[in-house]
Amino acid sequence: MQVELEVNGNRYRVDAAAAEPLSALLRDRLQLTGTKVACGEGTCGSCTVLVDDRPVLSCLTLAAACDGASVRTVEAEGDLLDRLRRAFTEEDGFQCGFCTPGQLMSALALLERTPHPSPDEIVTAMSGNLCRCGAYEGIAVAVARAAEAPA
Amino acid sequence: MARLIKTEAVVEGRTEVRWTLVEEDSTPEWPADQPPGVVGEPTTRLTAGARLSGSARYTSDMQLPRQLEATVLRSPHANARLTSISLDAARAVPGVRAVIGPGDCPQFDGEAVLHDEPPYGGAAVAAIAAETREAADEAMAALDPQWEPLGFVVDLDQSLENQTFQDDPVEYERGDAETALAAAELTITSDYLAPAQLHNSMEPHCAVADWRPDGLTLWSSTQGIYQARSQLCGSFGLDQEHVRVICHFMGGGFGSKFGCGPEGVIAAELSRRAGRPVRLVLSRRDENLSTGYRTPARFSFTIGAGCDGRLQAVEASAVMGLGTGGWAYPVLEPVKSVYACEHQHLMTLPMRLNLGPAAAFRAPGVMEGTWAFEQALDELAEAAGLDPLELRRRNHTDVDPSTGRPYTSKRLLESYDLAAELAGWDARDELRSDGRVRRGMGCASQYWWGGGGPPAYADVRIGSDAKPVLTVGMQDLGTGVTTACAVVLAERLGIRPDQVTVRTGDTDLAGHGPFSGGSMTLASVAPAVRSAGHHVRTQLLELAADMFEIAASDLELTEGEVRSTDGTLRRPIHDVTEKLGNAWVTGSGSRAPNPDGMAVNTFGCQIAQVAVDTLTGLITVERVVAVHDIGRVVNPMGARSQVLGGILQGIGFALSEERVVDPTTGTVVNAGLEDYKIPTLADLPEVECRFVGEPDPELALGIKGLGEPPIIPTPGAIGNAVAHALGLRLREAPYTPRRVLEALQ
Amino acid sequence: MRTFAYARPARVEDAAAALSQPAARAMGGGTDLITQQHRGILAAESVVDLRGLGLDAIAAEGEGVRIGATVTLADLGRDEAVRERFAVLHQAASAAASPQLREMGTVAGNLCQQVRCWYFRHPDLTCWLRGGDTCYAQVGDHRKHGLEPGDCISVAPSDLAAALLALDATVDTSSRPQGIPLADLYRKASDENRSTLALAPGEFVTAVVVPRAPDASAYERAGERHAWSFALAGVAAARFGDQLRLAAIGVSNLPRLLDPADPLAGLPGLEQTAWKRRLLSGLAGQALARVSG
Structure with a gap:
């Protein structure tokens, strides 16, 4: 499914599988490998990114649920x-x-x-x-x- | 001039004798009365920029063109025979590029990588490389493995009864313990049970293999790039020149990542078959089932002493649960080597269980052995009516009690005194109360090796920009050794550490170097770095002498300048190097051997203050005083961080970390970080950290290693503090709320 | 992980329709659903995200408060009115899980989450609660389990459930908008139906209503470390005039109302869990002390 989202100020339109976690979208599709996956099940916090200013676990966040969202990762500026x-x-x-x-x-x-x-x-x-x-x-x-x- | 010498090194309790290539080294030692510039000053990490911007590329971040994703099928049974598997069905799944099963994969260090009789839950059986994770998952489902479950043993006592050993039992005797015990005025006996502690490096074991006709390149999250290279050469019958191992950034290892691991062999074999690069990253669960752990151990001590608390004899046994790999880590070393005690009879029994292979974990053996024995000593102190620290002082030894060798340096007594003063030890009984929260204070001694030694090599080059590039044969697993090396080089060249570029983690870049373990890296590498830097310094001064017409012996490099000793000349080093154009000045250095006939050890003492909530059973470590003798401190900022890290892992062992194995299915029930609890920020105590050691006079640069020492005494000190707080002793770690409340029933 | 379809309906009726499909699952923050899906515990074919329904408001209602199903634990924990008037709820919401899980996890998701039992969540075992034959915990390692015997000895994990039970809250669902007592959201799993939720197919929680503010309330819990730990046990106490309500999680299958005079009644303890009786007794005493006038 088509997902449109903003990552670190840049707009992306990505064709994501419904089950695809945001962490995979960031790392594998957008090559933003700064976000790390250490447990993959929401227990360690390594994959924390900001989605609409909230710190969330990108390994448990569905990319599909981020349509229209603003995401910030460690690669952000500020x-x-x-x-x-x-x-x-x-x-x-x-x-x-x-x-x-x-x-x-x-x-x-x-x-x-x-x-x-x-x-x-x-x-x-x-x-x-x-x-x-x-x-x-x-x-x-x-x-x-x-x-x-x-x- | 290079020569081959025979040298002896103690690596995590095992003495190794080996031939080593060394260069003659004329680098002068730092004079004792003159602080060596930046060495010893707090220095921030060179890797900060890369690690804090997300640009640092770890192995698991590698994305090569046409790279495939690998997954591994693992046995769900504690012990089983694979009766059938549909490798061809998996191969038929679209997007799948290689599938291997038992018999299809080379061995790793002489052991099967893919098992047809997987001997533990989590043992690898088959592996798949596919274009996407989804395709790999689909192929995994198509494998449809059929198992015949076999009997299993996951219980230490059961394996002891069966006499199934994973490694040879180790017996050690000196004097006549039996007779001495019978004659002792005081005897105590006590048992302790240590848990299996899982490493849980934040970066899981992982590898990216790129097999090409002209050779294999493996990116590996490894503590030993050269070991990884040898293992791959062995597995695939390749020459060293055709195998390159790279580890630029690494997300922790703590002893679990020596070499390329089975994951490296699997990735390489899949890449060989697919003709494409392959990435294999273990899941957290697979990590915790298959990549190692600190061995659980049951300790039994019988200690005989005089009424004055002086040790006369110890009989001890340790039954270790090695699972299906690892070796007899020196769990009874603290009994054998820390105190004067004439008569000893020690028995270590390394048992085989249907669990993953054990691996070294930060001070393997010695940490858990210290935890147990230091508590037994407190029991003795109580029986003798002695202050626990006084008991330790009375049993101090000036020579290694098992060999009689003198130490290169030893500041243990000083450590006791300083720790006691900083902790308020003498007033510790005033902490105690009968309320809901009970406080106590306990101590433990620390003993470890860590003198480092050859082989270790370094190369330095400097070009017209006056910014040196240091190439070292090692890898930085996150300890900060890279920064420490830059500090050592910066001192020789009179520049700031942040002007040094350090290249590590690539077997094609540099000569051989040590693996990152045993607290050996810095002590091994730093002298080589300094020696290489000294060669470059000498040449720069000669160039400057030519330019400025001042004798080289009257010039020095300091604060980025060439200066004459009489103060008349002050010019940027750059004024000299810019004349080099595109040429380099280069220098090489190697590590010289340690002195013969002496024991090289680090020592220390930690005192922990705890608060036990008798309502919730939760223990708070409020404060830890850590005093360690590690010789010269190169970077106090990095050193303090190492101490904090060791203490936190020690707190985890003492309070919350424990692999739990289901007795009926033989499988691990807490292989994830929800149920396997490592400390959080909220578990951090106040830490007072001091280093008492002067530079070790017998060692190159006076440096001893710090990786393991800080974890060693923490759990024992906590155990003794809890016993002080509660007036009763918990014999099994970790001291979870359950165990605390059960003890209070 | 199995693939699944994803939908984010904007109307309650559409969500209910989507959820009445076989193998459809409601999702709030997804923190439990996605981990179960990862481990193969669930095999949802479609996931219905309830966060598009506008059920994310906290609003005063009569003498009490209405909390939308998809309000996150973090937002609940940050709500000043809740902090002042429903301390137990604030404390429970703030103590649950980790900061990021609180930012993601929703009130309804927290109430409806599955048990944390390490056998239930074991990817290679199918325990009784998952439809198998064996409660592995009973024959195996149940050190952290419940205090009452039964087909399953896992424990209710939701901190919020204890708080809301003590507050005598009701729950509105998509098909029962008039509300049901919180206790009726739960059922004991049986051989025929292994679910611990008393929701019809397609039915989902839309809001939680606390009818009135207590005079005093407090939450006491014990974890395995100083942060980010599911509760070993949690006890919520609320005082309305001279009436005391005491509720616990972590000690039995379902959130449990306790007798303030005898909190341990009916909770004999199992072979490896006797220690929890001492814990529960201590936490109950502490919670009661904090609400006593």
Whole structure:
């Protein structure tokens, strides 16, 4: 079926199978391989992208359900995302980097909705993104730091 | 001049003697009194740009022209015989380009890859390469495998009764434990049961194979590109020159990804048959069924000591559940090597079970052995009426107790003191209370190897832009070793680490290097990098000497400049290199051997503070003080991150991670991340991390590895803290709400 | 994964018609449906997305609140009026699953989700609840299962169900717009019908109605780690004047109303779940303490 959607500001018209997850559409059809699939069943958060500003799991999101949607991935541009990238770098908020695209997307969604989150709000918002390397401290501090940084 | 030498290296508890090619190295060591510039300063990761923009290409991201997708049929039974399978029906499905079954695939390291008698649930049986995932799924359904289920054993005690071993039992004796135990003033006996911990690297095992008439290229998520190459050469009878293994970015391994894995062989065979590139990415479930785990183990200790707490004798056994692969990881090493104790009789029994093969997992054997033995020691401390840290101090040893060899360096006593001070150890009893939430504090010692050693090689070139390119024979699984290497090179060339380009993860690029394991990578590679950098430095200074007519010995490279020691000359290094035009200055370096006759180990101590909610049974690790002696710290930022990562995986082992095998069907019931619970951000404790070691005087650059040490003492410290909090000891990990509440009944 | 057709109707009648087809399934956020489809537990041939029906409003209704079926858990958790007047609902919605699953998952989907039993969700086993002969949990590992014996010993997973049961909520469905008590949404699976939902073919939840706000309410739950864990047990308490309502999930097949004076009544525990009695008792005591005047 035909799906029209916007990804990182670019419009696409894609012929997607009904069962095709958004993650496959992004990675295999649009070559946006920054979005990672680590579990494929909604448990790890690596595939988190923003659909109409909400952080969702692209492995469980049907591409067909994204007709007319605006999607943002780790490849997106933006000042807030850049601030997060700088903060993740400076606070060492990643190691292998495989979960990082999902971490960045969850953090972006949080700061867009809550520009100055409390430490508890950061923990809650980021708790659905598993990081096996254990970079959590850097992640939490980076999100707080990006929130404080001047726009 | 190059020469071949015989050298000894300890890799995860196994001593290997091997011939190694080394270059003579005239690079001066860093003087002890002079801080070596950027070495030791916090440095952000070189890979940040690629990893944070989504542009880093991991193996699972590879999309070659005409690439096919592979899927693997796996046995649903704990043990079975394949009685029929319709490979031709699968081949007839439109879009299918290759189908292989048992007998169609080369072996991997001498083991079957596709099984006609799959010995565990999740064992691979057949594989398909197709144009799309949908076609592969359809072909999978067409295979219509028929099974004859066979009897199986997934229970440790049952396998012990059957005496089915996966590896040879290991017996170790020194002194006369039996007599010494009979004479000991204090004896305690205790048992512990450690769970199977699943690696769950975020990037699953995966491979992309491109088989062409002129050779095979394999992109692999691997901790060992050279091992992967040898395995592929062995499987397919190819020469090294015709196999190239690439791993540019890798999403974690933690010990489960040494070599190309069966997935590499399957992808290569499918590519060979289809004449097309093939990508095979394991599902999370297949990952957790077939790619390894920390072995579950049942420990039994009988410890004899004097009333003063000094160890006299230990009898211990460890029954390990290896499944269908792996080896007798050194689970009793903490008994054998950490403390002075004259009489020991240790028995390790590595059992075969109808489960996937075990694999090394960050400090394999030693972490779970430490968890058990350090708790038994606390039991002894209680029996002796001693402070647990005091008991450990009294049993300190200045030489390796099993060989008598001196250590190259050892700062364990300092670690105890600093950890105790930072944790508030002396006031730990004040944490305790009788309320809903009970707090406690516990400690554990850390012991590991990690001195690194040859072979490791590095090449540096610098061109007119004054930005060096460093090529190292290794792969970065996410530890930050790439950045650490850039730091080491930057110091020699007087530039910033972010001006260095590091090329790794390609067997065609560089000479041999170590696999990423055993906490060996940096300690092996860094001296080679420094040596290569030193050669380039020497040449640059000679060029500068010619240009500026100042003797090379009166020049230095620092802060991006060539400077004369008298301060009269300060010119950008670029002023020298720009004269090179399109030429390069190059340098090579290799790792020299470690000293003979000495034990190279890292040491440390962690103290954990926990809060046990007696209503929900949930344990919170509130604080961990981690003090480790790892020699020279190259990048404190990366080092702290390694410590945090180890602690979090240790918390997972202690509190929530446990593979559960159904006793009636023999299949794993929690092979996904919903039921197999690794820590989240909400489980992160406050961590106080310190490094006590000075650069190791006997080792090249004084560096020892840090990959495994931080995970080793965490679970034991938590176990002791929980026992301190509750006044009773949980003998089986993880300490889930169920086990806590059962213990409190 | 099997392929399926996808439809996103705009009218309730169209959705009901589409859902009356064989092997059609209603979808909210899809977080449970798609994972079941992945694992081969479900073989839906068509998926009917209910998010085009405009059932995504939270609105005051009389003394209570009406919550559309496709309101997400995240939006419910963020609703200020719900937070102030129906604390238990806010707490349950905010505690469920993970942040992303809360952004996707809907109120109706949460109430109608399948059990999390690791045998039910095992791709290679067909347990009794899935239409097979064996409750593998009873003979196998049931450490996290229920406290009452039966054909199936899996437990109700929905945090919202506990909260709404304590709040005495009703549920509107496509064919019963006048509403039914929440408890009547559920049924005990039987040999003849293994479903735990009392919905007719084609019928789906359109809204949840809480008739009135309690004087106090609270949700207590225990998980296996500090975030992103299905509840080992969850207890919701609500006080209306001097009437107490106490409901639990995680302890029996269906969301269960407990006797505040004897929360463990009828829940003897099984061989491996006796520990949950202690947990349930503790959570119930805590929840009751939080709502006591």
